[in-house]
Ligand SMILES: NC(=O)C1=CN([C@@H]2O[C@H](COP(=O)(O)OP(=O)(O)OC[C@H]3O[C@@H](n4cnc5c(N)ncnc54)[C@H](OP(=O)(O)O)[C@@H]3O)[C@@H](O)[C@H]2O)C=CC1
C-alpha cells in the first residue's frame with residue numbers, strides 16, 4: 253500500500269528555498285513508495301495552507317507566494333492539530349534557526365509527527381531539551397515521531413550518520429577534531445590563504461562575501477562569536493557519550509571585537525567591523541612570520557571530557573591549512589580506527605548542500621514509516 257505522507261515546511265530562506273526545489277524534484281522523479289504532499293509552508297510572517305490537504309504546487313516556488321496568500325502562520329498547537337487532521341503520517345521540516353520552534357519539538361514528536369531539520373538549536377541548547385526530544389522520539393524504539401538532523405553539523409556531509417554508525421556498532425570515539433564552520437573556513441581560507449603573494453583581503457570584506465553566499469547564520473555574529481562551532485561540538489560530544497550541559501559550558505573563543513559586542517543589530521555590527529580589520533590581520537601576519545596560517549578549529553577529547561573552540565596556528569603543509577572554500581574537515585579517532593582517523597571533508601555550508609542533508613533525512617524517515 254502507498255504510504256500517504258504530508259509535509260509541513262517552516263522557513264523559506266536560503267536553505268528552505270533550496271529544500272523546496274530539491275523536494276519538488278524528488279516528488280517529480282517519484283523516488284519513493286510514498287505519496288508525499290506538501291500541505292503547509294510558512295515564514296515568520298505568513299503561510300500557505302492547504303486546508304483540504306491537496307498538495308501545494310512547488311513549481312517555481314518563491315517566498316513571496318506566502319505573503320501574497322495573506323494567511324498568518326499557524327501556532328504550533330494548531331499546526332499539530334492540522335497535520336494530525338490529515339489522518340496519515342506527517343513530517344515537519346524546520347528550516348529556521350528558531351529556538352522557540354525547537355523548544356516545541358517534543359510536542360510534535362509526542363503527537364507522532366516526524367522532524368527533519370538543519371536547525372542546531374534543539375540539539376545543542378540546554379541538555380534538558382535534548383533529553384526531552386530523544387525521550388519523545390521514536391528513533392530508539394519509542395512511540396513518537398522520528399527526528400533526524402544530519403545538516404545540523406557539516407551541512408550535507410555525513411557527519412551525524414557517521415557518529416551514530418560508529419557508536420551503534422560498538423566502536424568508541426576517543427577524539428573528534430577539525431574545522432566545523434563553513435563560514436570560518438571560508439573567511440580564513442580567503443583572508444589568509446596558503447602561499448599567496450597577493451595582499452590579503454580585508455577580513456570584514458570577506459565576512460560580507462560569506463554572508464552574501466549564504467554560508468553564515470542568519471546573524472553572522474553567531475558564527476564569529478564561535479557559538480555556531482560550539483553548538484556543533486555540543487551535538488557531536490553528546491552523540492559520543494559526553495554529558496555536555498550547554499554550548500557555553502566549555503571554552504569558546506569569540507572573534508567579535510570587544511567594542512562591537514554591544515552592537516544593537518547585525519547591520520550595526522557589519523558596519524563597524526571594518527574598523528577592526530587591522531586586529532585580525534595582525535594575527536594572520538604573526539602566523540605568517542612563523543611560516544604558519546591561523547585557522548578556527550574545535551576539538552573534543554572524550555576520555556578527559558575536554559571540549560574547546562578557537563583559533564590555532566597550523567604549518568602550511570597541514571591538511572587544515574590546505575582547505576579551500578567553505579570546506580569542513582572532521583577527523584574521528586576511535587578505538588577501531590586507531591591512530592589513523594576516519595575523515596569526512598567537503599563543503600560545510602551553502603544552501604544546496606544543506607538542503608541535500610535535510611532531504612536525505614526525509615528519505616530516511618519515509619523508509620522507516622510503516
Ligand atoms: N546556510 C547554511 O549553509 C546552513 C544552514 N544551516 C541551518 O539551516 C537553518 C536555515 O538557515 P538559512 O536558510 O541560511 O537561514 P535564513 O535566514 O536564510 O532563513 C531562515 C528562514 O526561517 C524563517 N524563520 C525564522 N524564524 C522563524 C519562526 N519563528 N517561524 C517561522 N519562520 C521563521 C525566516 O522567515 P522570514 O523569511 O520571514 O525571514 C526565513 O524564511 C538555520 O538553522 C541554519 O543554522 C545548517 C547548515 C548550513
Ligand SMILES: N[C@@H](CC=O)C(=O)O
Nearest residue numbers: 433434435467468469
Ligand atoms: N553558519 C554555518 C552554517 C552551517 O552550519 C557555517 O558557516 O558552518
Ligand code: NA
Nearest residue numbers: 402405407409
Ligand atoms: Na551533516
